[in-house]
Amino acid sequence: MALRHYTLDFKLSTAVDSATTVPHLLSIFHEQEMTETVHETNGHGYLGTFVGKNGRLAILRVHSHGLVTVDLQCYEEDNIAQLDNLLNALETKLKMILNGNITRIKRLPALVRGAEVDRYWPTTDDRLLEYDMDQLVYEEDSPYQNIKILHSQQYGNVLILDDDINLAESDLTYTQAIMGNGRESYAGKEVLILGGGDGGILFEMVKQKPKMITMLDIDQKVIDACKKYMRRTCGNILDSLEGDCYQILVEDCVPVLRKYVQEGKTFDYVINDLTAIPISTEPEEDSTWEFLRLILDLSIKVLHPSGKYFTQGNAQTMTEALRLYEEQLKKLSCPVGFSKEVVCVPSYLEQWVFYSVWKK
Amino acid sequence: MALRHYTLDFKLSTAVDSATTVPHLLSIFHEQEMTETVHETNGHGYLGTFVGKNGRLAILRVHSHGLVTVDLQCYEEDNIAQLDNLLNALETKLKMILNGNITRIKRLPALVRGAEVDRYWPTTDDRLLEYDMDQLVYEEDSPYQNIKILHSQQYGNVLILDDDINLAESDLTYTQAIMGNGRESYAGKEVLILGGGDGGILFEMVKQKPKMITMLDIDQKVIDACKKYMRRTCGNILDSLEGDCYQILVEDCVPVLRKYVQEGKTFDYVINDLTAIPISTEPEEDSTWEFLRLILDLSIKVLHPSGKYFTQGNAQTMTEALRLYEEQLKKLSCPVGFSKEVVCVPSYLEQWVFYSVWKK
Numbered sequence A, B: 001m002a003l004r005h006y007t008l009d010f011k012l013s014t015a016v017d018s019a020t021t022v023p024h025l026l027s028i029f030h031e032q033e034m035t036e037t038v039h040e041t042n043g044h045g046y047l048g049t050f051v052g053k054n055g056r057l058a059i060l061r062v063h064s065h066g067l068v069t070v071d072l073q074c075y076e077e078d079n080i081a082q083l084d085n086l087l088n089a090l091e092t093k094l095k096m097i098l099n100g101n102i103t104r105i106k107r108l109p110a111l112v113r114g115a116e117v118d119r120y121w122p123t124t125d126d127r128l129l130e131y132d133m134d135q136l137v138y139e140e141d142s143p144y145q146n147i148k149i150l151h152s153q154q155y156g157n158v159l160i161l162d163d164d165i166n167l168a169e170s171d172l173t174y175t176q177a178i179m180g181n182g183r184e185s186y187a188g189k190e191v192l193i194l195g196g197g198d199g200g201i202l203f204e205m206v207k208q209k210p211k212m213i214t215m216l217d218i219d220q221k222v223i224d225a226c227k228k229y230m231r232r233t234c235g236n237i238l239d240s241l242e243g244d245c246y247q248i249l250v251e252d253c254v255p256v257l258r259k260y261v262q263e264g265k266t267f268d269y270v271i272n273d274l275t276a277i278p279i280s281t282e283p284e285e286d287s288t289w290e291f292l293r294l295i296l297d298l299s300i301k302v303l304h305p306s307g308k309y310f311t312q313g314n315a316q317t318m319t320e321a322l323r324l325y326e327e328q329l330k331k332l333s334c335p336v337g338f339s340k341e342v343v344c345v346p347s348y349l350e351q352w353v354f355y356s357v358w359k360k
Helices: A018-031 A080-097 A172-178 A200-206 A220-229 A253-263 A288-301 A319-330 B018-031 B080-097 B172-178 B200-206 B220-229 B253-263 B288-301 B319-330
Strands: A003-012 A035-038 A046-051 A057-063 A067-075 A102-113 A133-141 A146-152 A156-161 A164-168 A190-195 A212-216 A246-249 A267-273 A303-315 A336-344 A351-359 B003-012 B035-038 B046-051 B057-063 B067-075 B102-113 B133-141 B146-152 B156-161 B164-168 B190-195 B212-216 B246-249 B267-273 B303-315 B336-344 B351-359
Touching: A003 A080, A003 B102, A018 A035, A018 A046, A018 A057, A018 A080, A046 B046, A057 B057, A067 A080, A067 B067, A080 A102, A102 B003, A102 B102, A133 A220, A146 A220, A156 A220, A172 A200, A172 A303, A172 A336, A172 A351, A190 A200, A190 A253, A190 A288, A200 A212, A200 A246, A212 A253, A253 A288, A267 A288, A288 A303, A288 A319, A288 A351, A303 A319, A319 A336, A319 A351, B003 B080, B018 B046, B018 B057, B018 B080, B067 B080, B080 B102, B133 B220, B146 B220, B156 B220, B172 B200, B172 B303, B172 B336, B172 B351, B190 B200, B190 B253, B190 B288, B200 B212, B200 B246, B212 B253, B253 B288, B267 B288, B288 B303, B288 B319, B288 B351, B303 B319, B319 B336, B319 B351
Parallel strands: A190 A212, A190 A267, A212 A246, A267 A303, B190 B212, B190 B267, B212 B246, B267 B303
Antiparallel strands: A003 A067, A003 A102, A035 A046, A046 A057, A057 A067, A133 A146, A146 A156, A156 A164, A303 A351, A336 A351, B003 B067, B003 B102, B035 B046, B046 B057, B057 B067, B133 B146, B146 B156, B156 B164, B303 B351, B336 B351
16 A cells, blocks of 8 residues: 655745744644644754544644745545645645745645555656556566566556666657667668667668668567567567568677677677666676777677667766766777767657767 | 755565564664654554754654655755765665565655755646756746746756746757648748747748748747747747748737638638647636637637648646547537647657647
8 A cells, every 4th residue: 555645845035933833734733633743853943743543644844944844644545635635724824824925835746655556767867757657567587687567658568677767669769769860771781789679679670671680689588578568669570589681699799799700790780779787698897888898899890881880878967977988989999980869768758869880 | 945855665565563673773863863753653553753963854654554664854955975874774774674575665866845946847647757957047927927947958948837838948849740740831821820939830930931920929028038048949030029921919819819700811720839728818718628619719710721720739648638628629610620649749758649620
């Protein structure tokens, strides 16, 4: 049973005395048969907690610098209309008492804590976002990661790997961006996809009749889950691990890339769709950046001189991470040029940077 | 001075006894010199409040049905690293105590309450969203509405009318959608824009050399604010209220529409870019829907028989509101057909429905 947590805040233009505010509010709590405890705050204003029936808890603070905060916790099964009335009564009374001194009144949507389906998936720069997920469709731990698929009213099924939103069925924009946003023709080309277990790139690309697509994804369980639950993304392409112009190898990409380098095999396009911090069975990664650079370096080595490498970068707000990534590009064994573009992927709720890289 | 509010929740597979959990945690609060008060909950588990120095408040609840919640409030100027350590210590200890019984651990980004710049702008269906706004660029109350422009790192300047996000400089997608997503040619056409004070539609449309665009917006202050602070959206088009192929009339659209109907004037395109609940100086609106239908009806009346009417609808999640809107379309004095499409507007953080309407 989830806990609903309401907040109601009054930001004031000047400090207020709790003696002129609190007494007017007490009757509202008493009407709800809530028991007050006043706490000693050592000069930080009034702090009262009110405990009521059914596990209800309210906290009223009149902060000494001009802020009044109210918290109200209740269980999901509680009489929500009654609690709305309680908050309405507090808001109305506070508006009256603080009249002329109010800079902002903020009453946020209730935080729902401990719900069956988790709807809070923060942005990369750690901002709070509440999604509209209503069902856990699939969850399993593979040998490599935790895999979840949740259903959203707006975004369809959403693939979440290690609690990081990967791709939703609404996100064709992502797939188009990592394929170069319609500026490339894949007909007759040799393509290597790193990762891509959701099948989105593969499904879109085979429509263009490339010569051969090789996709390397480490996690069979991701492929199986997406084959079943992400069909708006992958269509029927994951139903078979090989087709006329594609093959899916369920393998760690690093040793395969090394083998291609040794054999001198090259590709017209390399598309790196690995998770932000790629998973590997290799023991040699000293740091995330070194490992990222290893994959980048191997990818550029198997790239045809006139080929292109596409990858997702990071959230637009992660300026330091983006700068570090671009520094890695300067440290490769072969000099490269790059460009980037910012794309709005529906389910991400933050702007995302995609890179194009080529051999100089 | 803002209040930071942290939460840490453990969802459990079975209920736990507070006697086996709480005593292990108390030392963590005592180390921070926080004073415990235990509250009587009438069978709803353990509820302890802990008040510390600098206005710190912690709440620990061991709910009787298998949920442990921790709240921690502190001021923005407090030692955040120390509070992170406190939460880390609680998380580590709880993981140990509850081992084998944990369904989910959730530690959300802190809610910042009473900050100078408000970053919480919920979705239309009342979900909590934290934006990356960092500056209040402009705020004024016009005779019609509260106008705010906030700066966001990702979205540029964001126009907010009566606390509703209207348009950001990143949102060319919105303007393209309400112009028919590139399927129309405006060259040589007569166009009427209702609202549109941000200048986005006007700026994009004049590029196509229409015969004449008439824009009716009620609020001079919105136009002035956007002219100054939304230039990525409006370019220089609002610098003058008229140009070669456009005129901006700062007027309530209803009487002007009535006059056009009387005169028998028609337009090839009518684009309704009014705010979701349009503002009017007319006294006759009995209800929002009746008023919406009045504008719709007048708009269709001034539409050329082969013309098109475009408008934004609502969030995709607002299925009932969308259904009611489509019902209004069936009640017009002239029968119409319509189609809709769902568009991802970067700053909205929810999928948005746009309508095309035509005379049957």
